[in-house]
Amino acid sequence: MIISSCGNDVSEEEYKIGFSQAMTTDNWRREMNKAMRVESSMHPGLKLEIKDAGNHIAKQITQIDEFIKEEVDVLIVSPIQSIPITPAIEKAMNAGIPVIIIDRKIEGRNFTAYVGADNMEIGRNAAKYIISHSKGEAGIIEITGQEGSSPAYERSIGFKNTLDSVPGLKISHSIKGDWEKASIKDQLSTHLDSVEAPDYIFAHNDRMAMGAWEVARSKSLEDEISIIGVDGLFGPNGGIQMVKDGLLDATLLYPTGGAEAIKLAEELLRGESVNKYNILRTVVIDSVNVDIMQNQFDKLNQQQNDIEQQQAVIDEQIKTYNTQSDLIKLMLVLLGLLLLLSIWAIYLVVKIKKSKRKLEIKNQKIITQRNQIEDFAEKLKISNESKINFFTALSHEFKTPLTLITSSIESISDKSKSELKGISYETNLIINNSKRLLRLINELLDFRKLESGSFNIKPARTKISAFLENIVNDFRAEAVKRSIKLDFCSENKELEVYIDRDMVDKVFFNILSNAFKFTPKNGNIKVSIQEDNENVNIIFRDSGIGIPKEEFKRIFDPYKQGSNNVKPSSGLGLFISKQFVELHKGEISVSSHQGAEFRISFPKGKAHFKDVEILEIDADFQPSNFHQLSDPVVPQEEPINKDLDENAETVLIIEDNTDLSYVLKKKLSTEYHVYLSDGTDGIEKAFEIVPDVIICDLNLPGKTGFEICRELKNDLRTSHIPTIILTALDDKESRLKALKAGADTYITKPFNYEILRESLKSALYNREKLRYYYTNRIDEVRDENFENAEQNFLKDLNAIIDENLRDPDFSVEELAGKLNISRVQLYRKVKALLGVSISEYISTQRLNKARNLLQQSDMNISEIAYEVGYSSPGYFSTSFKNKFGISPKQLKS
Template identity: 85%
Template sequence: MRSLIKLSLRIFICLIIVSCSGEKEADKYKIGFSQAMTTDNWRKEMNKSMRVEASMHPDLELEIKDAGNHIAKQITQIDDFIQEKVDVLIVSPIQSIPITPVIEKAMNAGIPVIVIDRKIEGRNFTAYVGANNIEIGRNAAKYIISHSENEATIIEITGQEGSSPAHERSIGFKNTLDSVPELQITYSIKGDWEKASIKDRLSSLLDTVKTPDYIFCHNDRMAMGAWEVARSKSLEDDIKIIGVDGLFGPNGGIQMVKDGLLDATLLYPTGGAEAIKMASDLIQGENINKYNILRTVVIDSVNVDIMQNQFDKMNQQQNDIEQQQAVIDEQIETYNSQSALIRIMIVLLLLLLFLTGWSIYLVVRIKKSKRELEINNKKIIVQRNQIENFAEKLKVSNESKINFFTALSHEFKTPLTLITSSIESIADRPNKELKGISHETNLIINNSRRLLRLINELLDFRKLENGTYNIKPVKTRIVPFLKNIVDDFRSEAVKRSVKLNFCPGNEDMEVYIDRDMMDKVFFNILSNAFKFTPKNGNILVAVNESENEVSIIFKDSGIGIPKEEFKRIFDPYMQGSNNLKPSSGLGLFISKQFVELHEGSISVSSHQGAEFKISIPKGKAHFKDVDVSEIETDFQSSTSYKLPETIPAEEPGNVALDKNAETVLIIEDNTDLSYVLKKKLSTDYHVYLSDGTDGIEKALEIIPDVIICDLNLPTKNGFEICGELKSDLRTSHIPTIILTALDDKESRLKALKAGADTYITKPFNYEILRESLKSALYNREKLRYYYTNRIDEVKDEHFENAEQNFLKDLNAFIDENLRDPDFSVEELAGKLNISRVQLYRKVKALLGISISEYISAQRLNKARNLLQQSDMNISEIAYEVGYSSPGYFSTSFKNKYGISPKQLKS
């Protein structure tokens, strides 16, 4: 027992140590930078740009050492970096010659060396970054030449002796001025880059010589010193001073030019950010140029404002980057602390689990008598959990399969309806010639094929589930094979006004495929493209060949697939959330399985439509333990998609019907079913069709007597259409018959709540539909009789439906304006917020008379009451009910009731 306690304590201590040590920090690459000095703003700006750029590379660690302008110290610092074995060494030499040996030592140690700003002797370094100092000297000379009209005297103030920038700037400056004899460098003063080093000598020189026209200083600090000397002698307006560096900031060269202290300054980029980028490229193993010359520019009064604005923006961006980096560092620190806390919690949790297990172990040992019971209890709990998990999985599986078979049954019902309806049509004409039934027979053939495809799809799915599908690859020229399938869809493309393009590529490319499988794959994807591509859309089929595979691309301009459903679109039973059309949800799953049996891949993307890409490997090496046929034989597709050979020239029309015959609006997206229903109903009714996209609009335009509506429609479903029409004053009176494949109680109840009058499921008997139409029209006729015979009572009743409310409002508006002889139908329609035509059609449907006749009936009805119950004379009554002429009133009254007002009054 004591040894067990000791072991537990040791494990606990080890876990604490591991948790506190944290995760091993990711490998970082170290960059060492030996800076010549940091006494000036230019060097500080170089350091700052390096730190900002290094912060953009999380795998880089930058260390800057300041040599303080001491050569021996810089050599020592470089030696330290060599001992540390930094990954990249960056050096800004104080002087060229003394630094060269130690840089060569670093190169011999295998450390890449980037020389920045100043050069060394020889070429034994990896890369150089800096401006062309000879070019800076030339640009300064060119500036003086361009701004000097005649002769001019010049004083040159150079940098520290022995530094490469000072030497090269002097060479460029002198060589350029030598080409213009009128311009001479009269004196030269050697400085050490600081203004204090030249002020006394320049002051003494200006006291003894003629005032020069120009002073060219090798940096802005010495140029500032020259200006201060010139101002002390009141010569600041007579001498034009040119500097080098062009730093941004209150003490920089750009501000000096803007304030008029310097005539110009030459931009001398620090190159700090560029050096860090090169170091990163070297670490990543990329090739870089040996000499990387930074661009320079002359800054004078012409462009100083532009340059300052650019630097303002750059500085702001740099500050934003630094702030963002600080926030990131803070978040990383928080993350690290939280990670450490989580690790400690995990250790404590593990310890707790360990102690819990230990406690259980002690309890088991102490209570041996209960051990068997506890073991049995644990087994029971495990078994119960397994049973619950299995039950849950079984429930999910059953629900998926139920949904699948429900969707599949819906797919079967529409073609079954068309088949049974066509057979009934043929049966009704047994003794007639068969010329008029070619469309019905073709419908039977086409929908029989459709049912066969659905059944085959179900059988393929079953085989794939059982793993019994055997692949039979055959050497095949893919382009002719695919072209035959595409050609089967040409007539469908014409029918739907869809542009079908086929880009075959190399017609001789060969692959090994199971033709029956790939025929089903290509057919399925093409049929989906046609299913979801709107009228006047585009479908593209393209074949591309690469070294190792052949790719077939199917692209359409349809509704596309939501991005979040890309990964699940190939799952069994899966249907897109934007797919309102019924389907089994197996086609794409089977297609993916077939492609993968060929060791290929299928992918989908969606942008203004859907794009499927199928990739099939070339050759036959990927088929293992499979017999491959090298003989290419003719292939007959099992998924033919040809349309009926006989297509009616035009839709059946409403021929030889009375103009007062009832109108029927059919809202159905299946064109074959719409055609059949219209053909059957056109002998008795005026029939109008809608594919569902404009169902509500057509109902409002036509105001039909009856509406037949499907549930599964492309935009709004039948529940929504029925609900909107029943809640609209203009269409609330129209009987609605729901025609659908859904046969469940919930759908029926939902349809009734939406206001449907009749619910008929597919497949249906045409006689049932016809009798349902007659019944709906008969019920409306009874309602019309009720209203027309109780006009006096309508306005006083307790109203319970939309039609009674409409009549209540109609009677109220008519009664309010009965005395106005100019009260028109247009005014009444405006008060009811509907059009004149819609008002006419609704009143005609409800009451069987026109709105004008109804207004006249109301006037005469009130006149009869006044004649019987009031003391008003006939003329007063005529004006009271809106007649402008008592004579016309008397004529109308006698025509209506068969007796004159005078006779009724007496």
């Protein structure tokens, strides 16, 4: 009931009235706007919006379009000019919006109502005033309003027609203004300088009349000329005050019509009929009635101010009422919510009691399950520990046979060179790779100890410069082998730190190994020792591929490696190094700028080691034998196998591991001509050599094996070459990717040499079968339906040969040029596909064409010889008989 009573106020329907005002640069139009606002405030259901066109026709048209889109209920327009605004008014009428024209008219009658004074009547009244005050003769100047404006036109017509009734009263001169006094001053001043001053000046509004008075005063003619204006506004700058002050002789009251327009709009909205033309009354104001008019306007103005104040008070009271009404409604809503919440709280209390009981039962089940999980976890821990112990034991088991292998091979390598007879390279490979396996196993064991927390640090006083220099010297031979500049410098040779030498030896060796792994030939590696007040800093800087900035922190995580690292790695080395450094309470960090820089900091002194036994004797430390690099053995170029046929097949090996590539070359050189590439120039060498088979690794510097295989298979010069992928990647995705790239065979490392050897023979055998197909089924090769690059190549080859068959001077160089390959590449490709030289193939095509012509055409032997490109019929006959065992004449007959 309370809500109903509070909401019992009757809300009137709201209507929107749009008013496009021509301009607001003068007081008359501001008074019009004011009158509209006051009148609309008297009608609470009306909402008035005024837009000022600023005396711009295009802007007023745009404003009218905006009001049409807003679907105002009534449109009021004060046109700037009649003709341009007419289409916009008609558009509003067609949209069903009533249009009221105020002050100025438009072309035609397509509007709802017009409100304004009779401008012709104003012109006539001005003329009548002059007639009544003149003696039958007088000089008159007319100052008109803006050209194209209906008030200016109508006032001028009414003024002239009335003056024409008196012969002695003529308009001596007419000045065109734009309703502002500045527009007529120069013209009037010039005119007054050249002629006798007129008796009267009629200006179409008070502003231009004031301008005329200012010009007359400047020429001391203000007492000789009577000036009449139009508007009769009330106020300090209005026409009534000008008449009272004696500046104007008279002004004609021109009502704004603002209030009347709003009243008409209100009547239209109520559905009442209104007059088409609503003419406002006008009157002449001169010295006789100026005081009366001013008093009337004073009263009207006071009444209007009172109305505005009362309206403001009413608006404030309505606002207060609405606020209080909204507050009461809000309180009632909150009261209702409070009641609902109370009911909800009672419901929750009941529900919580039930839920509590369920939770107690469920909690008991969870406790039981937790106990079961703990039992299972304990069993799982025992099982996992057993597996880890097995892994650790197995790793230790690896070390024994590896040690035996290494020891045996070292014993062999100690023999004289004459006894080794060429196996020193292989023994060195076995030694190096055995050491590498042992280092990997040691990494796994260290990782296991770090995970289980069983590493016990044993720090000893150590001269860090000599300690690190010994490790650096182990890499000198590798640096010479790879043309890498290796520098070591230390500021203080006697600088001592407390370190676990075995741990730190592994850290330094790991960092240096990585530097050599990623530094190219002719690069630089610099190791330096610096100190500050608290730390000893060891810096390793190389000119290698560097590490992406966003991976600086992740590079020390286990199993992680840089995204730009394509070389296989366990991902444990840097993790173990970081853990070892942190066990020394030190820090390790990395930065990258034209290479990588690792910085290791160890605290000075021994205060940071607590509850740890420290060795104070600085004994010489000998790193593990497996942490030293073997002296490199540069593989010697194998002597040329004189027993190998010069036409034997060629094999290109693209492999970045120098040792593996040389081992393969040594084994394959007994049967094939072998060429090597480290991956940086694999594609270029394939184009240059055009081998019979390519063996390619996947992880290569620059382009991967997938990319190399794809490029070679998509190139005309090498698309026929079978490719064998040789890689350590054994996953399904890599195999599938390699086959999609065009690989013929996929072999994983470690591999059996016999499998590789048989794969090579199989690839060459399959190529030989294709060659047989191409050479014995040439006619089918001419078919339009081809499915591979080789058949497309032969199709293009045959087409070019057919086009130039009649040309006896057609050469192999021209044929290669048309195929966009070199003469050598064309020779090798045709030889690989067809087993014959390109010259032999062209000759065969000529003779096959000749045989067809002999059997199917009426041409004689000489004509056929010239048709297939032979310049001599005799030579043609000889070649034909050598090819087919029968002369052309015998076949023709």
